[in-house]
Amino acid sequence: MVRLTKESAPGSATILSKAPKLGIVHIGLGNFHRAHFAVHTAQAVAHSGGDWGIYGYSLRSSTAAHELAAQDFLYSVVDIHPDSERTLIPGIHVGASGGPGALEEVMAFLVNEHTRIISLTITESGYCYSTETGGLDQRRSEIIHDLDDLTTPHSVIGLLAKALLARAQTHRGAVTIVSCDNLTSNGATTKRVLLEFAAQLPPPDALLLAQYINEATSFPNSMVDRIVPSTEERHRLLVQERIGVRDEIPVPAEKFSMWVLEDDFIAGRPAWEHAGVLFSSEVDRFETMKLRLLNGSHSLLSYVGALAGKETVPQARFTPYIESAVRAFMKNEMLPTFSMPSQVDADHYIEELFSRWSNTVLSDTTARIGSDGSIKLPPRITQTSLFHGKAGNTTPLTALILAAWLACVAPPQGFDPGPIARAMKDPALEYLAGLSAKAEKPAYIVEQLFSEGRIFTKELNALTRLKTDVTHFFEKIQSDGVESATEDALSQITRR
Ligand code: CS2
Numbered sequence: 001m002v003r004l005t006k007e008s009a010p011g012s013a014t015i016l017s018k019a020p021k022l023g024i025v026h027i028g029l030g031n032f033h034r035a036h037f038a039v040h041t042a043q044a045v046a047h048s049g050g051d052w053g054i055y056g057y058s059l060r061s062s063t064a065a066h067e068l069a070a071q072d073f074l075y076s077v078v079d080i081h082p083d084s085e086r087t088l089i090p091g092i093h094v095g096a097s098g099g100p101g102a103l104e105e106v107m108a109f110l111v112n113e114h115t116r117i118i119s120l121t122i123t124e125s126g127y128c129y130s131t132e133t134g135g136l137d138q139r140r141s142e143i144i145h146d147l148d149d150l151t152t153p154h155s156v157i158g159l160l161a162k163a164l165l166a167r168a169q170t171h172r173g174a175v176t177i178v179s180c181d182n183l184t185s186n187g188a189t190t191k192r193v194l195l196e197f198a199a200q201l202p203p204p205d206a207l208l209l210a211q212y213i214n215e216a217t218s219f220p221n222s223m224v225d226r227i228v229p230s231t232e233e234r235h236r237l238l239v240q241e242r243i244g245v246r247d248e249i250p251v252p253a254e255k256f257s258m259w260v261l262e263d264d265f266i267a268g269r270p271a272w273e274h275a276g277v278l279f280s281s282e283v284d285r286f287e288t289m290k291l292r293l294l295n296g297s298h299s300l301l302s303y304v305g306a307l308a309g310k311e312t313v314p315q316a317r318f319t320p321y322i323e324s325a326v327r328a329f330m331k332n333e334m335l336p337t338f339s340m341p342s343q344v345d346a347d348h349y350i351e352e353l354f355s356r357w358s359n360t361v362l363s364d365t366t367a368r369i370g371s372d373g374s375i376k377l378p379p380r381i382t383q384t385s386l387f388h389g390k391a392g393n394t395t396p397l398t399a400l401i402l403a404a405w406l407a408c409v410a411p412p413q414g415f416d417p418g419p420i421a422r423a424m425k426d427p428a429l430e431y432l433a434g435l436s437a438k439a440e441k442p443a444y445i446v447e448q449l450f451s452e453g454r455i456f457t458k459e460l461n462a463l464t465r466l467k468t469d470v471t472h473f474f475e476k477i478q479s480d481g482v483e484s485a486t487e488d489a490l491s492q493i494t495r496r
Contacts, residue, residue: 001246004089006072013076013243015091016042021051022094023270025109027156028121029056029064029096035077035228035253037119037180042090043275051114052270053094057106059122059156062098067249069096076239076247080362081255087242100152110163113171116267118163119178120190122156124375125427127183129193131378132457136196147200161197165205168212174267175217180224182295184287184379187219187262220262223286225294227254227356229364254362256352260286285341292334294353296380297326300397301357302370303404306420307482313364317357325486328493329397337384367423373405374428374455382457389463396489399469403442403485406470407477410436410445415478428455442474 002008009015016039024041026033038054045052058064068075073093079086097105109115120126130137136157137143146158153159160177167173177194179186191213198209229252239250261272263279273279280286298313304325305316316322330350340346381398388395408421410432426432431454435445450461460466476485 001240004071004074004076004243004245004247006074008245009074009089010243010245013087013089015074015089017045017091019073019091019094020045020049020053022055022109022112022114023050023052024054024117024119025106025115026054026056026119026121027059027159028123028126029058029068029098030121031228031231031251031253032224032226033119033121033180034075034090035251036224036226036257036259037121038090038092039077039088039257040259040272040275040277041270042088042092044270044272044277045092047274048271050270052092052117054092055094055106055109055115056096057102057109058098059126059159060099062102064249065096065098065102068093071247071249076243076250078235078239078242078250078252079255080235080252081359082361084255085242086255087239103152106159107163107166110159111166111170113173115175116173117176117178117265117269118160119180120156121180123372124181124183124379125372126156127179127181127189127193128155128157129183129189131375131382131455132453134189134192136193138200143197147197150201157193157197160194161201161209164194164212164217165201165209167216168208172212172216176265176267176269177217177219178222178261179219180222182224182291182376182379184291184383185221185284186287187221187264191217191219216266218264218266220264221283221287222262223258223260223283223290225258225290226256227359227362227364228252229362229368252362254356254359256356280341282341285339286344288338289340289344289349291380292338292384293330293349295376296334296384296401297330297353298369299373299377299380299405300326300329300401302366303373303401303408303421304482304486305366306370306408306424307404307417307477309418309420310366311420312360313357313366313369314360316366317354321483321486321490323354324490325397325400328490329401332493333388333395333398334384337387367420370405370408370421370424372426373409373424374426374432377402377405378456382460385460385463385466389466394465394469394492396469396473396492399466400473400486400489402466402470403473403477404482406432406442406445406449406474407482410449412436412442412445412478413440431455442478443471446471446474
């Protein structure tokens with residue numbers, strides 16, 4: 001079968017833009033970027049033109065870059081939806097590289113004056129921010145390394161600091177840094193982490209970098225949303241059927257895609273308003289809504305679902321007791337904690353979420369969502385727990401999520417959470433395994449987790465009722481199973 005390249009690119013799939021000149025360097029070449037930022041940008045360029053070609057880089061590995069290069073930077077994005085056969089080829093990448101071996105090359109692109117946007121999809125953990133302070137986590141080994149020696153950065157924060165410093169020392173051209181990850185105030189957080197990193201550098205670099213960041217960069221906040229699972233062979237076969245050539249790296253994605261951005265681009269931007277992007281002064285509300293309703297519920301679906309043997313989100317969502325728990329979680333524990341964006345109706349948004357989670361052809365997995373819980377959970381449940389703690393409310397479903405997460409990733413001795421939980425990856429797995437190795441009883445694990453404050457801010461340690469509830473549901477999961485624990489959590493809501 002002929003492989004997708006410039007020569008073989010089929011007429012049956014739309015190539016959106018034919019690699020315009022460089023304007024953007026993107027860090028993090030995973031599926032989410034390829035189906036979200038790249039598609040919206042290609043659509044904007046197809047509509048209004050502009051030199052907004054993307055050069056992509058991955059810090060840790062060169063695999064994605066090699067795969068892209070083998071196909072002349074072309075790949076397809078396939079809607080996986082019962083009533084859409086849309087297959088798009090963004091065609092917006094002008095080059096890519098990865099790993100420390102390509103540092104010189106990516107630095108040249110980052111420092112290039114034509115680069116006016118640096119965008120990021122580096123996952124929550126890539127920002128090296130402390131969930132306790134919201135600023136730079138100086139205990140992270142990559143940060144310790146980069147502050148000591150910035151020659152070959154181990155973190156994206158170090159790489160950005162190195163590149164921005166080089167810009168500050170040369171042309172001082174303005175650039176916007178756009179975070180496309182699920183963090184609260186993702187732009188402001190990125191700026192704060194970078195400024196705190198800059199402050200630790202030796203003089204005169206510290207001052208020079210801080211000045212450049214304050215005067216010649218901007219960090220718009222954004223809310224990004226598209227469910228993009230990992231690529232499987234069935235997706236390659238589907239693309240082959242649809243476009244008649246072999247694409248080794250297609251990206252499966254739901255049809256839905258949403259991007260809400262603050263219009264704060266110091267050096268210009270693509271005409272994204274013609275590509276379905278919403279520019280809004282209410283980005284913080286959109287972000288909070290999405291983090292708490294979509295991502296928070298996703299965590300519930302994945303941990304409770306995994307323990308119940310549900311491999312996919314639709315399987316979990318169609319399990320009646322899990323659906324009831326998600327609905328009660330949103331209504332009682334999430335919705336009261338924030339204001340919805342003025343133009344979004346909560347009931348409509350929630351029903352749309354259930355319909356997105358019902359997509360059986362997409363079959364997003366609970367193991368994918370359950371991975372990296374130690375980084376994903378704090379922005380999803382911390383503020384809401386503190387809100388309810390202050391008001392004297394209990395939050396049994398939040399406690400259930402935490403208990404189910406711990407049962408998956410820090411199972412007490414003698415408890416087997418099953419194969420889905422065991423497939424979940426997490427940067428804190430060693431720490432969590434250390435907690436559970438010492439314990440047969442959930443109470444010990446819960447107490448250590450909250451009092452040590454390594455994953456959640458120590459403020460949560462003061463929420464005695466939350467800790468008691470987490471312990472109770474954790475024990476219940478261990479003794480009676482996850483269904484019984486969930487019914488118990490639900491009954492606490494009805495008894496109120
Ligand atoms: C998910 C997200 O991985 C997760 O925890 O909740 O990746 C989710 O699919 C995206 O944020 C959807 O936009």
